[in-house]
Amino acid sequence: MAAAREVALTVVNAHLGDTAAQVTLGKMYVQGQGFDQDYKVAMDWYNKAAESGNMAAIGEIGFLYYSGTGVPQDYERARVCISLAAERGYWPAQLRLGKITPLSTTTTTTNQAASEPRSTQGDKAVSALSEIRQAIANASLEDTDADVAQGDKYARAQGVDRDYKAAMGHYLKAAERGDPTAQNRIGDLYRFGNGVTDDFSAAMMWYRKAAEQDDPAGYHHVGQIYEYALGVPLDNDLAMEWYQKAAEKGYAPAQNSIGGLYYLGRGVEEDCGKAMEWFLKAAEQDYAEAEFGIGLAYTINQGVPVDNEIAMEWFSKGMEHANDVLYRIGLMYYKGLGVPCDFSEAFKWISKAAQYELLPAMTDLGLLYTVGRGIDLDYDQGRAWFLKAATKGHAPAQCELGFMYHEGLGVPVDYQSAYEWFLKAAEQGVAAAHGYIGNMYHRGRGFPQDYAKAEEWLLKSAELGRAYAQREIGVMYFYGEGVPQNQALGFEWCLKAAEQGDDEAQCDVGNMYSLGQGTYQSDIKAVEWLRKSAEQGHAKAQYELGDAYISRKGVARDIDAAMDWFRQAAEQGHEQARVTLESLQNSERQRSEE
Template sequence: MLSLVLVVGASCPAVTQALPSAPLGSANQVSGTPAAMSFNDAASPCLLLMTARNAFSLAPLGTPAQLRKTCAAESARGNPAARVIYGQMVLFGYAAPPDKSGLAILTQTAAEGDARAQRLIGSLYREGYRVPKDPRLARQWLSRAAEGGDGRSAETLGLMDYNGEGGSVDFPSAYRLFVRAAGYGEPLGATNAGRMLFVGQPGVPRDEAGSVAWFIQGALQGDADAQFQLGMALLRGSAIVADAHGAAGWLAAAAARNQREAKAMLAELYLSGKGVSPDALRGFSLMTEAARSGLAYAQRRTGDLYAQGTGVTRNDVLALEWHRKAALNGDTNAQFALAVQYRLGQGCPVDFDAAIGWMRGAAQAGLAVAQNDLGTMLQAGEGTRRDIGEARLWYERASEQGLGIASYNLASLARAGLGEPRDLARAYRLARLGAQRGNAQAQVMLGGMLFAGEGAPADKAAGFAWYRKAADGGDREAERIVAMLYINGNGVPRDEKLGESYLKRAAMHGDAQAQTALAILLLKRPSPDEQSAAREWLIKAVSQRFGPAYAAMGTLYAKGEGAAPDQASALQWFTRGAESNDEVSQRILCLAYANGSGVAPDVVKAQRWCTAAAGAGDTLAMRQLATGFATDPPLPSATRAYWQWRLASNGDAAYELMLADSYDLGRGVAVDFGAALYWFRRAAEHGNVDAQSALASHLFSGLGGESDDLEALEWASRAAAASASAMDLTGEAYLYGRGVARNPQIARRWLEKAATAGSADAANELANVYQTGNGVACDDTLAAQWYRKAAALGSRQAAIALALHQQDDDGAVALTARARYWLALEGDPSTKAGGPTSTPPADAMQAGDRLDFDALSALNKALAGMPFAQIEMGILFWRGGGVMRDRALGDAWLRRAQSAFGAQPGWRCFVQPARIVEARVRAGLTEAERERADLLTENLLMTVPAINVATEMK
């Protein structure tokens, strides 16, 4: 069977391309779909072979030439319909080459008044098909046909006015012509009249009720577009009572006539079960039919269905393929979907270049979600260089369209000061905007800002209301926050039951933090069922690799909650948590390995986990590293100094003091008295009493900077209420007139108070007071008592005084090891050895890193003229204890001490014992060392004053 589709009754399909395209479900697209022309002459063999589709159906043995001959004969006999058909055969070349004489046949028939020929001639001039395009002639012939009652011609003239073909656009005229065509029974006229009223045009006011009336007329007359539009009107329920079932019926009617938009919308009804029984398979089938017809919307939705696995097995590759087709056809939502798939690697490898390209296209087309996501990609530098400035511009465009998440993103930038100065007030306004638009993240942010008073006055009630709104909307973070606020009674009356209900909701929504918190809450209860449930929640949280859940599991086994304690299992859980970067687990392991709590002490593991936890900001771990471990080998002093600095930098006075000590002692850092003075001052200003005392000591001595007795006394006075050292410094200030008028009575009271509080230096100073009669009567007995107390408290100079008292001319043999050390009775240092030949007893000198600092303190006192300190320095230099060994310098200090003792009546009893010690030392010197010792002695005698306790002295 041979078929031929003729243009009889056709109107120009290109006309509709000049009109605004309509989104699926709209009614604002005027169209001119071809319709059949009626031929009703049952006696005509030519017409009897016409089908309903304006095509010819040949007899089994017939040929096109025979059909043409039949129609030519009937045309010659004057049959108008046959003449129209035969004229087209000749003009278009059916069964013979095309011949313009066919136009003459058609023109003659049209001139005789045949509306079908008139419409055909008008359409040919409108299209410029086989004749020159001529809108004027087209209008003339179509007008003659319309005046004769031809509805399709009137409809075509309406399209020409609507598009401005051959003249200006004239919407009122177009509407009148569509109405006229509808009056002639042309369904397309009714459909297009309805479309114009639905949208409204200049000169044609919008009238939705009127548009529905026209759609009903067109639908009843069988126009598929009108049936589609009527179905959409019934779905919308505006200007007509909503009727989803009726809508489905009209959409089905249109779909049966291959109206592709109707197929797509009917598919949506089957997918949603609206107006029809849910049928995902039927919905998918209809959607793919519409997609294959080239409808971009249906192509995108087919991609969605493949991505979701709705009505078909999920297939990300086919989803990507259909999204790409729709995207290439200009569907903005498909471009966005395609960008997301490339960004996430769904159905393809991750391709940020492709993702950013499609995302930018959708954003530039005005899709708000694409504008927002393009902003996030620019902010993160995905597929392009990081550009927060451009990201903000896209967020702003999306926010201007009312997208709440974009407002939230803008608020986040302003709150953090990213790419712009930090502006909490602006962040608050934007968060509020996003919250009002329904974005849960913005609601949570707004709640937090109101709780904290960021960008606006604190208002916990209002903040809680926003938290609750987000929680009631299903946001799991908000559910968890609301739960904890209820449980703790923060900003809302305490309600543990209600809080637990929100916590369960967040846990069921998969929030690992809520699952862990709920488990901890249930573990406190005696019910075995609740403890079992707690364990299940922890297992769920652990499956998400939530670090604190590991710590909770470890605690569960460590404490034996709901089961017997199992330290091995607890250690395993804590270790897993620590390896998952859980700060709590790392801190627990840090302290356990450092202190040997439940495990064998292990400095390597302790340092590893303490460092990890400290690096995450855990203060307890920092403190453990700053103070060191009770393990062997000890933690490196440089490591301790670093963490002391971290804590001190955060304003922790205790560690400011500790760091100052480290600089004083060269413990993990180079000795730096200036740095020590800086950190002592910071700790002192933060109220640390020990630091205030240490700062006063440094200022009195000038260690780390210029001495300042006035400021030193001020700091000593601040600390004197609680610090024995500060009491001693205050007493010495009054004793020697440092920063205050000399007053031995006040001095003695402070020194006695300090000595009673345990100050060895104060007890030693009191011994000196009674020994020399400084403001009191000389009293050798009281002096000896105070020297013994000072020595017992650890004063080396008091120990030297006692040793000198005990020594006789023969060197005394019944002396303690401590006394023998200071009297040079043992351990004569070899000139070839690298260090002292004897180690001082434990009570003779402090061990460790204070050795050097104590030597320095003694040196300061020796330089100030204190003879017992000069004896101390002599023995230290001779032995190399805390200072570089220099036997000649040691002898020189011992000789300088003799002069200092001789300068004060109360101390003259020590001259001979000191001379014996010096002689013992000098006997072991080489000749060269003796010569150098003599030179050094002369220098010391000229530069180091002898202290005069009766006058002011610094």
């Protein structure tokens, strides 16, 4: 535990600019202590410290060049760095100084050094170090571009199976070197919940890092956070301010967004003329969304006269540059982002995008069919679209296909097929798939019950933030199902799930507080969590909440409130609630007759 704390402190101090910590962190990466061995990252940290004049860092850079570890072997650069570090008192460099060059070279170098003024030697060392720093910077830039490109391949399934976790790993390496593109990409992963639990605060943090580097995409993304109220209060004025920063740099998406604010009158007076001006700026850069917007304006007499011929020209241009714009429009209608939530419109746009074999669109189209949103429920169509995307390696589609076989949705229940598809998705880091496999081992579905494997898979899912898995692993620990009983740990996991809105977990947490099991006893906290669950329609929680009103546990006695909650539970088939409700109604009837 102490070692972990030391590692954490070293990382924090290194990021805060402590050069000694930066050197220590570099050595940890070289030696593979606390982290996977990574000479490139080590060199990055040494370079940061060297830029501040840390002699230990300069010496360690020399050692890497001498051995050719993580960098091309270069004895001259090694000699310059180690000599400079030794001269300034870095004793490991002093120990190695006599061993860094062949004897003949050493003699010549020593004689030359003796004949040169000390100031000239210093100038040469500084010059050589400057060259080394530039070489390191260039190598770092190349590594950064490579990491972003590799991250994009995994995120977009370009020649590899889609793997958001792998994409995140590459983006993080580039982002730590200050690359704004990588920082924006990480923000997108958090914003859309790709490979991670969606987290608008984390998205905003990464977008701001990019914006702080005067990056137009970063500016635009921050503006979108404010316009769509993603984890922050709606603020169209701030959105416009950020969009303008990006638009001033000629960034087409921001120009289009400013046009949208004028078009809809958000934070500014509605002005279709100005909106059209901004849309045209973006369209001049072949920005598909703006081209579609202009085409739409020509069909509905907004800012320009109706002219279907011109509209078709703009729509055609938009289709040439569309990429995923159709899908994004569909998502906006589905989530109600900037437009009223409309599942029919979402279906229309997502189905158009799916025709272009955009894998996320194909998967979401399958979901719309299987839940009957925007279209009549049709399991066959849903499965067909899932299968198309799943066979192309799209992990969410593989997970959904597994779920259909697991639940028998439009097909006979087939646990073997379910497991095979879940496994494909789990191998790409889909948290839900880990959870489903864990559940199958927990319940003995498709193969013999195996609590050890259930725990292994559920923990993977729970640690990735899947509420269902957090609740299930919590129940296993709480009751000791195949694992040593640990009610406190069970409570912790159930609480994580409850905080994500899982109604079953909220009911469990309420009961744990009521009984004082796994946590302290509190009727008030019990009622708080039972109410959250009951308001989501959980019958057991509704019954327990009704009982709390009868027995004065955490709330004042209120027969009417109790009867209301018992009635809601009874309507869902909760037998005890029905019996209790009838008893209360009879008691009320008798009192009124007396």
